[in-house]
Amino acid sequence: MYKQRVVLNRFLANVSVAQRNLSYAEKTNFASRHIGPRKTDVVAMLDTLNYKSINELTESAVPKSIQLNRELRLDEPLSEHHLIEKLRKIAKKNEIWRSYIGMGYHNCHVPHPILRNIFENPGWTTQYTPYQPEIAQGRLESLLNYQTLVSDLTGLEVANASLLDEGTAAAEAMCLCTRQNKRKKIYLSDKVHPQTLSVVQTRAVSLDIEVEIGDINDAKLTSRDLSGILVQYPDTNGDVKDFEEIAKVAKKNGTLVVVATDLLALTILRPPGEFGADMAVGTSQRLGVPLGYGGPHAGFFACKQSLVRLTPGRMIGVTRDIDGNDAYRLALQTREQHIRRDKATSNICTAQALLANMSAMYSIYHGPQGLKNIALDVHGKTNSVKNALVAGGHEVINNLFFDTLQVNPSLPLDEIKSRAAEKKINFRYNTDGTIGISFDETVKSEDIKDILWVFKCELNENKSGDNFDSPIDSTKFLRTSSYLTHPVFNSHQSETRIVRYMKKLENKDISLVHSMIPLGSCTMKLNSTTEMIPCSFRHFTDMHPFVPVEQAQGYQEMFKDLERDLCEITGYDNISFQPNSGAQGEYAGLRAIRQYHESLNQHHRTICLIPISAHGTNPASAQMAGMKVEPIKILQDGNIDMAHLREKAEEHSANLSCLMITYPSTMGVFEDTIAEICTLIHKHGGQVYLDGANMNAQVGLCRPGDYGSDVSHLNLHKTFCIPHGGGGPGVGPIGVKSHLAPFLPGHPVISPLENDSQSFGVVSAAPYGSSAILPISWSYIKMMGARGLKRATQVAILNANYMSRRLDGHYKTLFKDPKSNLVAHEFILDVREFKKTANIEAVDIAKRLMDYGFHAPTMSWPVTGTLMIEPTESEDKDELDRFCEALISIRQEIQDIEDGKISKTENPLKMSPHTQAQVVSDGWDRPYSREQAAFPNFHVKADSKVWPTVGRIDDAYGDKHLVCTCPPILPEFD
Numbered sequence: 001m002y003k004q005r006v007v008l009n010r011f012l013a014n015v016s017v018a019q020r021n022l023s024y025a026e027k028t029n030f031a032s033r034h035i036g037p038r039k040t041d042v043v044a045m046l047d048t049l050n051y052k053s054i055n056e057l058t059e060s061a062v063p064k065s066i067q068l069n070r071e072l073r074l075d076e077p078l079s080e081h082h083l084i085e086k087l088r089k090i091a092k093k094n095e096i097w098r099s100y101i102g103m104g105y106h107n108c109h110v111p112h113p114i115l116r117n118i119f120e121n122p123g124w125t126t127q128y129t130p131y132q133p134e135i136a137q138g139r140l141e142s143l144l145n146y147q148t149l150v151s152d153l154t155g156l157e158v159a160n161a162s163l164l165d166e167g168t169a170a171a172e173a174m175c176l177c178t179r180q181n182k183r184k185k186i187y188l189s190d191k192v193h194p195q196t197l198s199v200v201q202t203r204a205v206s207l208d209i210e211v212e213i214g215d216i217n218d219a220k221l222t223s224r225d226l227s228g229i230l231v232q233y234p235d236t237n238g239d240v241k242d243f244e245e246i247a248k249v250a251k252k253n254g255t256l257v258v259v260a261t262d263l264l265a266l267t268i269l270r271p272p273g274e275f276g277a278d279m280a281v282g283t284s285q286r287l288g289v290p291l292g293y294g295g296p297h298a299g300f301f302a303c304k305q306s307l308v309r310l311t312p313g314r315m316i317g318v319t320r321d322i323d324g325n326d327a328y329r330l331a332l333q334t335r336e337q338h339i340r341r342d343k344a345t346s347n348i349c350t351a352q353a354l355l356a357n358m359s360a361m362y363s364i365y366h367g368p369q370g371l372k373n374i375a376l377d378v379h380g381k382t383n384s385v386k387n388a389l390v391a392g393g394h395e396v397i398n399n400l401f402f403d404t405l406q407v408n409p410s411l412p413l414d415e416i417k418s419r420a421a422e423k424k425i426n427f428r429y430n431t432d433g434t435i436g437i438s439f440d441e442t443v444k445s446e447d448i449k450d451i452l453w454v455f456k457c458e459l460n461e462n463k464s465g466d467n468f469d470s471p472i473d474s475t476k477f478l479r480t481s482s483y484l485t486h487p488v489f490n491s492h493q494s495e496t497r498i499v500r501y502m503k504k505l506e507n508k509d510i511s512l513v514h515s516m517i518p519l520g521s522c523t524m525k526l527n528s529t530t531e532m533i534p535c536s537f538r539h540f541t542d543m544h545p546f547v548p549v550e551q552a553q554g555y556q557e558m559f560k561d562l563e564r565d566l567c568e569i570t571g572y573d574n575i576s577f578q579p580n581s582g583a584q585g586e587y588a589g590l591r592a593i594r595q596y597h598e599s600l601n602q603h604h605r606t607i608c609l610i611p612i613s614a615h616g617t618n619p620a621s622a623q624m625a626g627m628k629v630e631p632i633k634i635l636q637d638g639n640i641d642m643a644h645l646r647e648k649a650e651e652h653s654a655n656l657s658c659l660m661i662t663y664p665s666t667m668g669v670f671e672d673t674i675a676e677i678c679t680l681i682h683k684h685g686g687q688v689y690l691d692g693a694n695m696n697a698q699v700g701l702c703r704p705g706d707y708g709s710d711v712s713h714l715n716l717h718k719t720f721c722i723p724h725g726g727g728g729p730g731v732g733p734i735g736v737k738s739h740l741a742p743f744l745p746g747h748p749v750i751s752p753l754e755n756d757s758q759s760f761g762v763v764s765a766a767p768y769g770s771s772a773i774l775p776i777s778w779s780y781i782k783m784m785g786a787r788g789l790k791r792a793t794q795v796a797i798l799n800a801n802y803m804s805r806r807l808d809g810h811y812k813t814l815f816k817d818p819k820s821n822l823v824a825h826e827f828i829l830d831v832r833e834f835k836k837t838a839n840i841e842a843v844d845i846a847k848r849l850m851d852y853g854f855h856a857p858t859m860s861w862p863v864t865g866t867l868m869i870e871p872t873e874s875e876d877k878d879e880l881d882r883f884c885e886a887l888i889s890i891r892q893e894i895q896d897i898e899d900g901k902i903s904k905t906e907n908p909l910k911m912s913p914h915t916q917a918q919v920v921s922d923g924w925d926r927p928y929s930r931e932q933a934a935f936p937n938f939h940v941k942a943d944s945k946v947w948p949t950v951g952r953i954d955d956a957y958g959d960k961h962l963v964c965t966c967p968p969i970l971p972e973f974d
Ligand SMILES: *Cc1c(COP(=O)(O)O)cnc(C)c1O
Pocket: 348, 349, 350, 521, 522, 581, 582, 583, 584, 615, 617, 618, 662, 666, 691, 693, 694, 715, 730, 732
């Protein structure tokens, strides 16, 4: 009794008077859970680096001239439980009406096993893009399933592993047309969703592509100057139209045909590939992904085999491993921005992997017959309502349709609107007075009654039900070809099977639930459970992006709040949330710059200076924005070559649009010339685009808006805790100084701007991009508060410097600041010399790390043949030590090769990673032990060992023998 009282007194003595009235839960400090190292760890690490305090360390790391010498003005931090309570209140300000608006967004039932085991499971949400295939076979297989789904349903040979949304997928397709046939004019059907048209038009402007919009039957296909045409099937009003003749004429004249379509409809409708389409695009949202007020969802893209080398985005392919086993990996990477830069097929880096995986699993869960039954159900309901409306005296304009009706009501529009409001129902109200009604799998008979009540009609009970005659039945539009015949789509329909399948795939992949993923520039930090929980709140998930804003007050409040916080953190004045990846943000920011210059009558300013060390998305985005890229050299020490920059800025002074620069630099150093650089660019009339991917080194310490930058994107999926999802989703909002604000992205349906007369256009299909994951970043900031955020940045810098120091003597850190001898939040290990001394390359070290249970650092970027490590603040000292010890042990293995103790070709590095099958094989004949292969140091233990499921992958083989869908039963290799 006595003892307990003493403890309690001490507990109370530690808190301030104000805090005493708070419960323990309220006082619990989230920052101490987000940040890995304990106080004693921090002391020890600072000791290693010879610093007395963390402030002293970061004051040396960050140049004096740009330091923010005050605390950020943010709300006091909330505890985790408090946060959920508060966010629930905000979410409830969203009024969830039943929405039959359609336009590419449909409600759906997310199967609960998928919701819980994928969407809410960090084993599926926390990986990066599968750059290291041997420990990513699970999601690679799942993405291959997705490609098979898209390819089968569209009737086209190949599909990619997702794009950002339907609008951008259409834009990518139309740009592909112009690349393929080098013509500069496209024709868009006016029956395509308005947001798709806007995204395509916006893209076309900066690439000088001429756009015509109108009735597709008026397209002058025989004039041979059209690059491509875009049609929608079923179209935005729900009509199923015949494009076969049009496609024939187009083909004869060298014009490509792009069809925007709906995967669910294609289970019963003849697919585009069978009536002459060259490409098909759309969204797979309605296949098991919540509406989420516009995103995130996976956009899909499929095309003919002949166009495969021009496809945008990531694509998964089948190849083989060292033992000849089937294996998956990213195919045809030489098309991509990270290799081809401004010559790339697109700027896509982060896409929508997680959502593509959800849709793939939805299709596996239901199987081909299940999907067809859902489609028939949706179609049947549509048909019944059509009959009832017609019987009730309304005109239904559609002749053939799948799930959408266009109604010309016999009642006054105002009356319909007010009756609909009474039932809390949203329809699509067209400007011509017609009404759009779209059905989906969630529509119940009660809902149908309510819809008909609005129109003052009733269901003809005799005609409803399963046995109706569809108007499609007797037409050429009826699908006759089979789809999803592969076993994977036909053997997981019981819950036991699907849960085991998802777990089997999950178990093949290393994610943040296993170990640190030190991918430089990717900021693989904690994605906390509390931040993730709101993503499943019904008031966030079940909202159509085009509902009247009055119904979305919860979202609007959160956007405003997050905008204010991000402005305070970055020093900018406004934020646009529309871009749904960092690369998309780059494109949007550059377009805003162009628009700003054009508003000053400086149309000629199109030169974009980019250091050669920049991320591949930078030059790729500049190209998309219609700019000409001028590379800027960097010096031996990794810093920008100031003399070359001055020279180039001078040379292009009259035509300078901007400089794109990453800070701290991609080399992991805080250059102290940054403010000077910004001044120089401004002097020549240019703008500064600061790539914000490295904000994790700056939050609370310095602000781009203060030291001269005009616009940045923030990768919310890096610095602000949105998980990477195995290659997306992401959010790439852009922050701008006020002079650029009028030019930010608008939207044709719901504009995020008060006045979008000066907007450069539209970058995403949804007005606020991937709204449904913004609560993650909002929550992070609200729980960390100003001090927590600053501390996180400081610990990120501490962790990187500690690792760099621990590896000293074993490996060389390529770049450090010459004065402070410090790195920023990441650093590059130079391993190039081992090629000469031991025949060992960065890739061998990357693969060998898998045997130690780790994902490799970023490989060969920004410097070929090196490894870039970014530990983030979330990893504690034990984990950093474990990683360092793995690298040190690998260094010893390299030493053994250098010393001639083991062969240069047969050694644990060259033959890594080691699979369980290899190690237990009776045929083991390697010149090193099985134990060394699989349990190379004492940290790797049998009870926690993560086995790579395939051996070293043969990349070249896969690109030569391209297979991008589920191999037909037994693949034939050689
Ligand atoms: C990640 C990254 C990008 C691209 O961001 P995405 O969200 O993947 O499109 C751009 N620049 C840098 C420096 C990055 O690290």
